[in-house]
Amino acid sequence: MTEPISPATFNVEDWLQDAHLPEESATVYKRPDVVAELTDLKRRIGIENRANDVEQSAAAKTPKGLTEEYERLLRTFSDSALTVYVRALTRDQIAELRAESEAATKDLTPTEANAEFGYTLTAASIVAVKPAGGEKTPATFTRDAVKAMEKAIGATQMQLILAAKQQAQNGLPNVDADFFAQALWHGHWPGVVQVLKTARSAGKPPSHWFSPNRGEWTEKDYVLSLALTIYEDGLCSCGHPIAVAHHPDNDGWYDAHKTQCHSCAKREKATQGNGKDPYKPMPGEKVYTKYTRPASKPLPQEMLPVRW
Structure with a gap:
């Protein structure tokens, strides 16, 4: 059974790349014609077992013979099993398949066209098959x-x-824009937010950064663009989502941390007064800092502090 998906547990990167789409399977049998024979044999075996007082001729089949035939047919039926694996299709995939199907069935009646589209969707959904006693093998239908x-x-x-x-x-x-924005608030996806901002600045579909395809805008791209706006509008000035940080039940569940920018500290010291007179810059004066750490003293490989 598929577990409910919430913004807090939603995997943003998987959704962006259409990874781990839901899969299901069904087992069918290529020899359903033997079912009637199996049913008939089972009935005859029951009759033979109850007819012990009836003399059997040499030509007649004994219950043992009927049982052997029943088992043989049962093996035939079981060996014809084929497990078909199907995978969910994204909205963009369905839209693309619909456009292709409509172009190919434009001369058919609406009923016939819908039936053909159903076969098209089923074919696209099937991703693998496994015969009885065999291995799961990728398949294209x-x-x-x-x-x-x-x-x-x-x-x-x-x-x-x-x-x-x-x-x-x-x-x-x-996933709509509200859901995606909440997922960004609950998860730690700074890289995704940066990509969405880059796409906005470039005026390009966000999906260009998540796949090798360089197509037109898709439904997912419009969701992502609106989600970024909702995400940014929902942030407090401290950088945390308002829905979480302003929630009354979260009182006491935040810790304050301090960090120091050594470049800013040096610049501020350079622009301080002498204790008596305030600092007076020269006309046109610009104060900047320069990183002077020598290569012989490399910075330890530690993670830089993040906002949250």
């Missing part, structure tokens, strides 16, 4: 391949795959 599989296994078993696909799709978090 086409719309025609899905139709062929449905014809082979029947509509009833096909519904198992569709149900698994829907379950995986339901596990995909519905």
Whole structure:
């Protein structure tokens, strides 16, 4: 069962890169035709076992013979098992597939076009298969391949795959701008915030920084752009999110820390008075500092302090 996703536990980077999308599986059988024979054999075995007082001819099958045939068919049925793995599709993927499907089915009726789009979505969702006794293997299905599989296994078993696909799709978090901004507040994603700011300054889709694709603006890009505004508007002047820092239940749950900028300290000392007279800069005077630490005395490899 898929656990509920909250902004506090949401993995921002995974969502940005469409990583770890929900997956489900369904097991179908390529030999459903033997089910009727298995049912018939089971019934006949029961009758034979209850008919011990009836004389059996040499040509008649004994209960043992029927049982062996039942076991043989059962193995045939089990060996025909195929586990199909399906993965959720992102909104952008679905939108792209819909556009492609509409272009390919423009001459069909709406009902026929919708059916074709359903096969397209199913084909795109299938990512791997595992035969009975075999290993899970990546797989790529086409719309025609899905139709062929449905014809082979029947509509009833096909519904198992569709149900698994829907379950995986339901596990995909519905991320809007408010949700994403809250995730940024609750998590430690300074790198993501920097990327969003860079994208805004460059006037480019944020997704350009998270994937090798350089396409047009997608729905996810618009969510990210609005989320950055919501994120920034929701920060207190101290740099912490207002929703958290101003919450009455958080009284006493913050510690104050001090840090010193040695460059600023040196500049301030250089512009102090002599104790009697205030400092008077010369016309046009600019005070700046220069880093003079020699290479022979490298700075220890420690993490620099962060705001929060």
